Amino acid sequence: MLTIGCHLSSANGFLHMGQEALSIDANTFAFFTRNPRGGKAKPIDEEDAAALRQLLEENQFGKLVAHAPYTLNPCSDKENVRAFAQICMKEDMVRMEYLPGNFYNFHPGSHVGQGAEKGIDMIVGLLNEITTPEQSTIVLLETMAGKGSEVGGRFEELRAIIDGVRFPQKLGVCMDTCHVSDAGYDIIGDLDGVLDEFDRIVGLEKLHALHINDSKNPPGSRKDRHAKIGEGELGTDAIAAFLNHPKLKGLPCILETPNELEGYAREIRLLRSRVDG
Ligand code: FE
Ligand code: FE
Ligand code: ZN
Numbered sequence: 001m002l003t004i005g006c007h008l009s010s011a012n013g014f015l016h017m018g019q020e021a022l023s024i025d026a027n028t029f030a031f032f033t034r035n036p037r038g039g040k041a042k043p044i045d046e047e048d049a050a051a052l053r054q055l056l057e058e059n060q061f062g063k064l065v066a067h068a069p070y071t072l073n074p075c076s077d078k079e080n081v082r083a084f085a086q087i088c089m090k091e092d093m094v095r096m097e098y099l100p101g102n103f104y105n106f107h108p109g110s111h112v113g114q115g116a117e118k119g120i121d122m123i124v125g126l127l128n129e130i131t132t133p134e135q136s137t138i139v140l141l142e143t144m145a146g147k148g149s150e151v152g153g154r155f156e157e158l159r160a161i162i163d164g165v166r167f168p169q170k171l172g173v174c175m176d177t178c179h180v181s182d183a184g185y186d187i188i189g190d191l192d193g194v195l196d197e198f199d200r201i202v203g204l205e206k207l208h209a210l211h212i213n214d215s216k217n218p219p220g221s222r223k224d225r226h227a228k229i230g231e232g233e234l235g236t237d238a239i240a241a242f243l244n245h246p247k248l249k250g251l252p253c254i255l256e257t258p259n260e261l262e263g264y265a266r267e268i269r270l271l272r273s274r275v276d277g
Contacts, residue, residue, distance in 0.1 A: 001027070001277075002253065002271065002272055002275045003007065003027055003062035003063075003250065003251070003252045004027065004028065004212070004254075004255070004268055004271060004272070005024075005026030005027065005029035005030065005033065005253075005254060005255070005258075005265075006028060006030070006253075006255040006256070006259070006264040007029070007030045007254065007255070008020050008021060008029045008030070008068070010031045010032060011113060012032075013045060013048045014045070014048045014049050014052035014099070015048050015052045015055065017052065018051075018056060018059075018061075018105035020261065021061070022055075022059060023261075023265075024261060024262075024264055025265065025268055025269065025272070026059055026268055027059065027060065027062055028060050028062040028063065028064055028065065028252040028253070029065075029066075029254070030062060030064070030065045030066065030105075030254040030256070031066055031067065032066075032067050032069060032243075033066050033067070033069070033092045033095060033096070034092070034240070035068060035069065036067075036069050036070055036071070037069060037071050039069075041088075041091060041095065043091075044095055044098050045066075046098065049098040049099060051112065051270050052099065055252050059168050063102050063103055063208075063209070063252050064099060064102040064252070065071065065102070065103045065104075065105050065140070065209045066092075066099075066104045066105065067104075067105050067106070068088070068092060068105065068106035068107070069088060070107055071241075072084070072087075072088055072089070072106065072109070073085060073109045073110055073112075074106075074109040074122060074123050074126040075108070075110065075111045075112075075114070075118070075119035075120075075122040076107040076109070076110075077099070077111075077112050080237065082122060084124070085109075085126060086126050089106065089126065089130045090129065090130045092104060093130050093131070093132075093135055093137060093139075096135075096136075096137040097135065097137065097268070100137070100218040101136045101137075102137060102138075103138050103139075103140050103172070103208055103252070104137050104138070105139075105141075105142050105174045106139065106140070106141070106142065106208065107144060108123050108142070108144065108150075108151045108152040108157070108161065109122075109123060109150075109151055109152075110149045110150050110151065111149045111151055112149050116151055116157055118147075119149075119151040120151060120157060120160045120161055120164065123151065123161050124161055124164035125134040125137065127161070127164075127165045128165055128166050131165070131167050131170045131171070132167070132170075133164075133167050133169075133170070135170060137170075138170055138171070138172050138208060139170060139171050139172070140172050140173060140174040140209055141158050141161060141162075141174070141177055141180070142171070142173075142174045142176055143155075143158065143174070143175045143179050143180050143183065143258070144176075144177040144179050144224075145178070145182035145183050145221075145222050146182070146183040146184070147182075147222050147223060147224045153179075153183040153222070154183070154203055155197060155201040155202050158173055158202050159201050159202050162206065171206075172206045172207065172209075173202060173206050173207050174207075174208065174210065174211060175198070175207060175210050175211070176210075176213060176256075177210070177211065177213055177214075177215070177234060177239065177242060178211070178214065178224065178225075178227075178234070178256075179197070179211070179224060179230075180194065181215050181233070181234060182215055182217060182219070182220070182221050182223055182224055183220075183222065184219060184220035184222075185197070185219075186221065186273055187234070187238065187242060188234060188235075188238040191242060191245060195245065195247050195248075197237060199247075199277045203210070204247055207248075207251065208251065209251055209252045209253075209254065210248060210251050210252070210253045210254070210256065210275075211240075211253075211254050211256050212229070212239060212242075212253045212255050212256075212257075212271070213226040213227070213229075213232075213248070213256050213257055214225055214226070214228060214229050214230065214231055214232030214234045214235070214239065215231070215232045215233050215234055216232050217232075217233060218233050219233070226256055226257055226258060227258070228257045228258060228259060229255070229257060229267045229270060229271065230270075235276070239271070239276035240275065243271060243274070244274075244275055244276060253271075255267055255268070
């Protein structure tokens with residue numbers, strides 16, 4: 001069965017997200033670990049976390065894919081911005097252990113003109129500060145659109161980050177369909193080729209989750225504007241082919257399309273009907 005869900009708001013707590021997921025026939029979901037713009041996180045309600053753990057188990061959910069605030073920049077040229085990313089992510093690693101064994105996805109960041117190599121060094125430095133061999137959470141680097149000075153638009157950059165860290169077993173990749181297409185990987189015309197390239201450079205065993213979005217822009221545009229499924233340049237057929245690819249089957253899929261809950265429910269229904277087995 002397809003493991004699919006969407007971004008849900010954590011404003012009403014953990015259990016509420018699980019109930020909302022069930023109401024739209026989702027069996028995974030994503031959530032921001034705190035206000036997506038950064039800032040202080042609410043203290044964890046342990047009972048609420050336990051209630052969600054029980055709901056997930058009883059309903060055979062796949063792994064969840066939490067998302068770090070997207071405004072963090074681990075490779076900023078400003079020391080205080082990098083320090084803030086490190087504090088947030090270190091706290092989030094502790095918080096994630098209340099829902100053990102799930103994924104925590106983040107945007108590697110923008111090097112703001114310092115060069116990708118320097119950016120990669122800074123990202124590696126941050127990951128070495130926040131990960132421990134004991135943690136149950138796997139941290140995921142998101143494939144980026146390559147907008148501006150974003151790091152992570154090329155598979156080689158992700159590989160370099162994984163190669164640099166002390167605990168590579170705690171690190172993986174989340175592939176975003178809008179981002180890889182915008183970055184210039186032809187997942188519409190040559191999905192096999194893209195996945196072969198990913199396998200050669202990063203290794204498919206490192207691919208742990210998928211973000212499923214259509215794109216408002218054509219391949220290679222480096223824009224990063226998500227569209228609803230079937231309303232963008234990828235189209236429903238290419239997205240269904242992506243989900244049906246034998247090398248991607250079974251990975252948790254998260255919709256990050258511009259939708260409210262009802263729209264997500266529709267997309268989940270649509271994609272479930274298009275995926276065999
Ligand atoms: Fe993201
Ligand atoms: Fe994404
Ligand atoms: Zn995006």
